[in-house]
Amino acid sequence: MSGCNLPGAAVSETNSCWADMMALLPKSKEDLKLEFSDKIERSVIMLLQQAGELFYGDRRTECLQTSEIIIDYTWEKLNTGTWRDVDKEWRQVYSYGCLFKALCLCGGEGGDVAEAVRVCDMGLLMGASILGNILVEVIRVLRKHHPRGERSTEGRDGEPSKKKSRSEPPSIPTVPLETAVPRLHCPSLEYFKNSYLVPQKPVILEGTVDHWPCMKKWSLDYIEEIAGCRTVPVELGSRYTDAEWSQTLMTVSEFIRNYIVNEQNNVGYLAQHQLFDQIPELRQDICIPDYCCLGEGDEDDITINAWFGPSGTISPLHQDPQQNFLVQVIGRKYIQLYSPQESESLYPHETHLLHNTSQVDVENPDTTQFPKFAEAAFQSCILNPGQVLFIPVKYWHYVRALDISFSVSFWWS
Template identity: 65%
Template sequence: MEAAKEMSSLWAELEATMPDSKEELNLHFSEKVDTSIVFLLKQAGAQLYSKEKDKCVQTSKIILDYAWEKLNTGTWKDVDKEWRRVYSYGSLFKALGLCTQDHSLKEAIKVCDMGLLMGASILDNILIQVINILQKHFTIAKRSSEDGNIDCTRKKIKGSSCLFYPVMQLETAIPQLLCPSLQYFRDNYLMPQKPVILNGVIDHWPCLKKWSCDYICEVAGCRTVPVEIGSRYTDEAWSQTLMTVDDFVDKYIVNQHSSIGYLAQHQLFDQVPELKKDICIPDYCCLGEGDEEDITMNAWFGPEGTVSPLHHDPQQNFLAQVVGRKYIRLYSPHESENVYPHETAILHNTSQVDVENPDVKNFPLIERATYQECILSPGQILFIPVKWWHYVRSLDVSFSVSFWWS
């Protein structure tokens, strides 16, 4: 009885996000989309509104399989947005059609995540609305199940002993400030483009007390996210895949898989509003030229030993450390010739040199390059000026948040 009541409540919330009728779905596409696919989309919509959910799921699978081929032909930048809209509609119809039993909610959430990652916005970002409702009901069902499971283990982020702990030199240390005024930061660091560590700026962030593997799995465990496999993106064996946060934590954080997996993406905070509520955009970003919506927030979550090779970014960067510690080395843009950037267009912003173990025979100029360095700890923010080269290595299991702004 309770399960039926819960499903009835779920469907009522989902229906409230949908247009009042199938005619309002806006299933209009350019001639680039095959008429047969448009027919199937209209059929799936009609099946959904007539409560033929099983048929809707089957029709949506055909749509998604066909659209997937279109999305994976050629390069991503050449994929027509119309086919991304098709994929989003197929994801929406399939996810809603799956919402008949508790055990289907996890799959429905995955379908929505794939729509968000691969598709385009439809019906005023309805996939985000739907997935928030699904996750709320899935979490309730999951908690009810765990309440009766006395063997339920809780995963916590724990520090680990780093095999190589860098020795810091006073002359290379990045300066630190305690809550500088906006004007002081602008005049002494932003305008002259000098790196600095800011202390006391994010002490009020809830994430500093809340975030653990257990909490992240609780609020985002069922979400499908992109994961980078490999210790650094310049390795030949480096690759990308999609997996749930639960699987990522179990494989690469808790069980210390032989390879390294790293969750690095800018959509996580849009996908999981609970995490976004635990952080704030630093006030210093107001010194930039753009608006708040122009600021890009990135999540960086991974095990000890994960490396970001020496590279530079096209915008100013505030790197906020939430969990664990990171060793970071910075080189001024004036040192660009000495750090040997890759000559290819794709990696032109990445150095060929492993700065902690340089090959001085092939890259002799690296020895004359001057740098600054630090170990960034939880609660600290590092200001990395635009175009400054930076190398990052996680000393522990680490979760960082970066803010890119202009």
């Protein structure tokens, strides 16, 4: 499969693209208003103002150099200490640096559009919104005028990609009737609230998302068409509790080619809460479940997560701090659920970082080390496309993908 194969445009098309790009920006450097508090060093603010002057003065080569200095300096600020301690203004400075660099990269005939998109994505992932979330709009304009080229069937070595055959098919667990999560077809808000939300009981909802565009549109080909050239964070490792687990950045096309199509050791997983903000085209294909209106917060308080990976991907037994609707779009998942009352028998990690995660390997437990686990009561299910699993707050859940899988979860209070 190709990465972000964005061909060079004709001069007229380039001019049209640039006109659309400039329409997104303030009309002059004075209107840019690069103003920050004293948390941002004066020398950095002066660099930003210089970049603005160079850009509006049509000195793009010098602007590109200045923007790279800004990005390099703020990158150190973003990666020093914990993420929650990074001031929003430093993230905005980083986004401005990415904006200027992206504009300079794609300006003129023969510009590096693929790299400009990557830079914008870095601003969206690591920065903060500026100028009405302009980085999203810059990408939209670039993709409109430089549409993706024909899909390639070549792998990294230049040979056609061939799906590796598995030595063993994934095991499909049996779900006994007595432990199966109950299923309901389109329950009323009142019935769901009284029977499952208030008493905090898991349930599978059917028929509630059949009308979502993603249920008919999403496939590997569609996801690559919409998002193939976009840079996203990918988790490497079979589960986040493993010592070799890490994160890296790659394009969606690279992820699909290396970890979905070629099944490279089944260790790649795209788990992201920013994906739908970063790629609005995918966000348009899903909806907030109606049952979320029973919560206390506003729609803006709902966190939407994407979970995309090959079969065999595992989320260890863990609990989340909010109510959760897990919507299965592509593939199937096997899930085990344990009530918070069983917490003592699930042996949570003692470290603060993993206190919400069990030490037990659910499908291969060490009963000598964790003797109480065998007595813990649980429910289980195989979640199919179009089904929605309600996971009450603090309910422990273990998840294993049985197929190539794309799920969307909604965390709400």
